[in-house]
Amino acid sequence: MSKKVTIIGSGFSSLSSACYLAKAGFDVSIYEKNTTAGGRARQLKRDGFTFDMGPSWYWMPDIFDKFFADFDKKTSDYYKLDKLSPAYKIFFSDDVITIGDSLDKISAEFERIEAGSSKHLKKFISQAQENYSIAIDKVVLRPGLSPFELITKETILKVDQFFKTISSEVRKKFKNPKLISTLEFPVLFLGAKPSKTPSFYNFMNFADFGLGTWHPKGGMYEVIKAMLNLSKELGVQIHTDSSIEKINVTDGKTVGVEINGQLIVSDIVLSGADYHHSESLLDKKYRQYSESYWSKKTFAPSSLLFYIGFNKKLKNIEHHNLFFDTDFEKHAEEIYDVPKWPTDPLFYANFPSITDKSMSPEGCETAFFLVPIAPDLEDTPELRQQYFDLIMARFQKRTDQQVEENILFKESFCVGDFIEEYNSYKGNAYGMANTLSQTAFLRPKLKSKKVKNLFFTGQLTVPGPGVPPALISGKLVSELIIKASNS
Numbered sequence: 001m002s003k004k005v006t007i008i009g010s011g012f013s014s015l016s017s018a019c020y021l022a023k024a025g026f027d028v029s030i031y032e033k034n035t036t037a038g039g040r041a042r043q044l045k046r047d048g049f050t051f052d053m054g055p056s057w058y059w060m061p062d063i064f065d066k067f068f069a070d071f072d073k074k075t076s077d078y079y080k081l082d083k084l085s086p087a088y089k090i091f092f093s094d095d096v097i098t099i100g101d102s103l104d105k106i107s108a109e110f111e112r113i114e115a116g117s118s119k120h121l122k123k124f125i126s127q128a129q130e131n132y133s134i135a136i137d138k139v140v141l142r143p144g145l146s147p148f149e150l151i152t153k154e155t156i157l158k159v160d161q162f163f164k165t166i167s168s169e170v171r172k173k174f175k176n177p178k179l180i181s182t183l184e185f186p187v188l189f190l191g192a193k194p195s196k197t198p199s200f201y202n203f204m205n206f207a208d209f210g211l212g213t214w215h216p217k218g219g220m221y222e223v224i225k226a227m228l229n230l231s232k233e234l235g236v237q238i239h240t241d242s243s244i245e246k247i248n249v250t251d252g253k254t255v256g257v258e259i260n261g262q263l264i265v266s267d268i269v270l271s272g273a274d275y276h277h278s279e280s281l282l283d284k285k286y287r288q289y290s291e292s293y294w295s296k297k298t299f300a301p302s303s304l305l306f307y308i309g310f311n312k313k314l315k316n317i318e319h320h321n322l323f324f325d326t327d328f329e330k331h332a333e334e335i336y337d338v339p340k341w342p343t344d345p346l347f348y349a350n351f352p353s354i355t356d357k358s359m360s361p362e363g364c365e366t367a368f369f370l371v372p373i374a375p376d377l378e379d380t381p382e383l384r385q386q387y388f389d390l391i392m393a394r395f396q397k398r399t400d401q402q403v404e405e406n407i408l409f410k411e412s413f414c415v416g417d418f419i420e421e422y423n424s425y426k427g428n429a430y431g432m433a434n435t436l437s438q439t440a441f442l443r444p445k446l447k448s449k450k451v452k453n454l455f456f457t458g459q460l461t462v463p464g465p466g467v468p469p470a471l472i473s474g475k476l477v478s479e480l481i482i483k484a485s486n487s
Contacts, residue, residue, distance in 0.1 A: 002027045003485055006257050006266040008244050011039020012467055013457040014272030015227040016067065016474025022234035023071060024482050030236060031259065033243035037228055039272070040422055040429070041467070043221035046409065048361040049309040051368055052221055053413065055467050056350045057320070058214040059207045063136070063468035064223065067475075071230060078226030080217040082355060087213035088320035091398045092178050099182070099209070106209050113176050120173040124183070124202070125209050132203035132210070140463040143446055143476045166202055167194040181328050188372070191300025191465045192433035193332045201434065215319065215355050247281045253452040268453045268481055272474070275444050275460035277423035286450050298438060300430030300465055301335050301372040304387055305413040310365040310406045314351065316399040321349040323391070325398060331372070339374035341383060347371045347391045376426035379415040388412070431459030446477045455481055
């Protein structure tokens with residue numbers, strides 16, 4: 001008789017682990033608190049407009065390819081990918097940098113900004129490509145059980161890069177502040193300041209400039225739908241509107257979970273929900289990490305998000321747009337060092353309907369605006385509106401168009417929603433930052449050390465924040481469960 005696995009949550013890491021476990025012969029059931037699956041990658045549909053509510057960047061296509069290949073499938077079996085050209089635009093106060101779909105195009109743009117910089121860029125990306133290969137093939141595929149996992153012949157040769165920072169390395173070769181911001185931007189996906197992120201993580205620059213930026217037709221939720229379809233093909237049962245109230249433990253071993261006071265018996269419990277919240281479902285004596293532990297950790301930002309339907313097509317924009325027309329360093333300080341609502345924030349604007357006509361009604365534009373903010377901030381309708389007005393004024397100025405009168409509707413999502421919808425610790429959006437002291441074996445563990453047959457996956461454990469790491473996290477924890485079940 002196959003062992004029963006209960007998985008809490010239905011985000012990328014949960015779906016990934018469910019697929020691997022079902023393939024290995026486990027009886028797998030997923031329980032999701034919300035009405036639709038996908039976790040933070042849910043979808044919003046309104047009046048013919050389609051929005052990805054969470055992740056909107058499709059980077060590292062090789063990781064998605066490897067995931068589906070593990071089940072003798074291809075991404076093209078489930079969704080169509082388009083490579084974006086250009087990948088994105090960055091708006092500064094006095095210029096716009098366009099990131100093309102090839103390193104040659106990007107090099108030409110760098111050269112336009114700073115003579116001689118293209119030579120340094122190509123060398124930098126070559127090193128980033130080496131690090132990408134090491135990271136993906138050697139480092140992130142380890143379950144974070146021991147510091148020795150980081151010690152390979154490849155990482156030994158790169159050990160100095162774990163003690164230098166992205167910021168220091170970029171600034172050695174590039175002097176123009178716009179190029180510095182452009183090269184420091186990708187590590188923001190790791191949830192930490194470039195000045196706190198090991199330089200080894202420049203592999204994110206290869207993910208950006210080397211592998212390119214892609215769009216799944218229909219939006220990022222098409223990837224969730226693909227994984228849901230694959231999991232169902234493998235026999236996984238998925239239950240929505242099913243909020244877990246407690247993880248039950250008897251004699252130091254999990255025996256299942258409670259929903260509406262009813263025990264769902266299972267041999268193994270795996271939580272892909274917020275790690276802090278997952279442990280709050282346990283009696284205190286079974287929790288591995290104290291409130292003090294969590295409070296001392298560096299968390300990735302939260303976000304103020306706006307989902308907007310425009311009744312016309314907009315101009316002077318691309319699919320992805322970064323507005324770096326204010327002080328990058330000051331905004332970072334107001335997220336990490338002295339947390340508060342930012343004085344003059346950077347922001348991101350996403351218009352998927354530029355690439356994909358299915359995302360909006362004809363002649364209209366689907367828009368997603370994101371302002372990174374510190375977690376655990378006061379969240380009120382008045383503050384949301386204040387920042388909407390602020391970024392909309394800057395958006396109109398930088399793109400030379402008036403659009404506020406063309407808004408059909410807008411919906412917002414912020415700290416309070418991250419807590420309410422996702423049980424997110426302090427309302428963070430991206431999990432725990434990948435600083436040196438929170439890398440690999442120093443992150444919360446995949447396997448509980450206090451409760452037998454209790455496991456965790458997702459952005460607060462290994463490898464870290466981001467969609468591709470979430471797929472890998474699901475694979476890593478499934479391997480631990482399979483190994484534990486066979487021992």
